[in-house]
Amino acid sequence: MGINDEMLFEQVRDKIEALLLANQGTLFRTIVGQRERVDSAEVKDGLRSLQVFYESGEYSDSKSGKQTKEHDCEYRLEYKLSRAARVDLSVLDNDSATPAQLQAALLAADEGSTLADKAMDEFRRIISQILLDPKNRALGFTVTPGTRGQLNYTVSRPKLERFRKNQPLQKGGLIVLTASETFTTTVTETFDGAGVVAADASPINYGTGIANADGDPTADESLFDVDTLNSP
Amino acid sequence: MNIREHLATKGLKRMIEGNFGLPVILIAPDGTTISTDDEGNTLKGQVLYDHDSLDPETGDLMSTKEIRVTLRKTALSTIPAAGETWKVSIPDDPSGQDTMTTYLMNPDESPVDGQSAGFITLKPKNVDQS
Numbered sequence: 001m002g003i004n005d006e007m008l009f010e011q012v013r014d015k016i017e018a019l020l021l022a023n024q025g026t027l028f029r030t031i032v033g034q035r036e037r038v039d040s041a042e043v044k045d046g047l048r049s050l051q052v053f054y055e056s057g058e059y060s061d062s063k064s065g066k067q068t069k070e071h072d073c074e075y076r077l078e079y080k081l082s083r084a085a086r087v088d089l090s091v092l093d094n095d096s097a098t099p100a101q102l103q104a105a106l107l108a109a110d111e112g113s114t115l116a117d118k119a120m121d122e123f124r125r126i127i128s129q130i131l132l133d134p135k136n137r138a139l140g141f142t143v144t145p146g147t148r149g150q151l152n153y154t155v156s157r158p159k160l161e162r163f164r165k166n167q168p169l170q171k172g173g174l175i176v177l178t179a180s181e182t183f184t185t186t187v188t189e190t191f192d193g194a195g196v197v198a199a200d201a202s203p204i205n206y207g208t209g210i211a212n213a214d215g216d217p218t219a220d221e222s223l224f225d226v227d228t229l230n231s232p
Numbered sequence: 233m234n235i236r237e238h239l240a241t242k243g244l245k246r247m248i249e250g251n252f253g254l255p256v257i258l259i260a261p262d263g264t265t266i267s268t269d270d271e272g273n274t275l276k277g278q279v280l281y282d283h284d285s286l287d288p289e290t291g292d293l294m295s296t297k298e299i300r301v302t303l304r305k306t307a308l309s310t311i312p313a314a315g316e317t318w319k320v321s322i323p324d325d326p327s328g329q330d331t332m333t334t335y336l337m338n339p340d341e342s343p344v345d346g347q348s349a350g351f352i353t354l355k356p357k358n359v360d361q362s
Contacts (some may be wrong), residue, residue: 086362099263172297173358
């Protein structure tokens with residue numbers, strides 16, 4: 001383990017993403033890493049999206065000189081979906097429909113926000129069922145048997161916490177609903193600094209930042225030497 | 233006729249239903265179809281297919297693809313109110329006026345009521361087959 005190797009918090013992130021990608025099917029779409037924006041039409045119906053990224057973490061105190069530290073990791077899950085209103089268009093767009101039939105169709109219309117709210121509950125159910133399934137307890141890491149017959153997991157105390165829905169918003173004629181949740185777990189990181197890139201011994205020439213006669217601002221010429229410039 | 237009455241009738245009629253006007257068909261919650269104005273002509277409104285808004289996060293001005301339908305209130309036999317579900321049909325695009333698309337104004341979004349000038353703006357939303 002060293003600077004050039006992935007630490008466990010990065011490996012856990014990759015394992016969560018792999019687990020979600022393997023199970024998403026047509027139910028949702030996993031977006032790896034933080035993305036600036038997702039268009040409302042991109043997350044309509046079965047295209048709801050889940051962004052996963054490492055959000056924060058903290059190393060526990062440990063005795064000096066010890067090469068391992070516990071790392072409490074927090075991964076943010078950002079849910080996003082959109083819904084249109086639903087109505088029986090076969091009646092509403094039928095020129096020969098009677099006022100009573102039209103009235104009944106309008107009364108039976110489902111609002112986009114109600115549909116989005118229900119879809120978000122279903123979305124959370126799907127993600128919880130994947131991430132908290134006992135079969136996925138190890139998150140794809142190898143489980144090793146301990147000396148007392150117990151199982152040793154790389155990730156300990158995995159939890160889904162603080163699910164929170166945001167206010168539905170109208171975007172582009174659709175109702176967009178977002179929510180967030182935190183997946184927390186603890187891993188034991190190793191620190192040994194191995195694989196550190198050797199420092200470059202060659203001197204760095206910053207130049208003067210002033211272009212010389214040839215237009216090269218990094219040129220280190222006596223013309224730009226402070227003593228030369230200040231000499232009368 | 234004072235200037236306010238003039239604006240609410242002739243002025244708005246020219247602005248909303250003049251050269252910019254597009255045919256609009258409404259179906260009220262009681263099933264009544266409104267496709268003509270108070271004078272028996274085709275009901276017309278000013279239809280905007282997108283509008284400018286401010287990004288709440290960055291404050292940037294951006295063009296938002298959201299439909300706005302502005303109608304003269306005196307042209308309507310019934311005026312849409314907050315909390316009601318109405319069908320709103322407008323042309324697919326400003327040039328192709330033969331094909332109408334159905335949207336819903338539903339209780340999620342109240343109409344904007346320009347009480348002083350006598351117009352109403354509907355904010356219809358996309359709709360899917362149930």
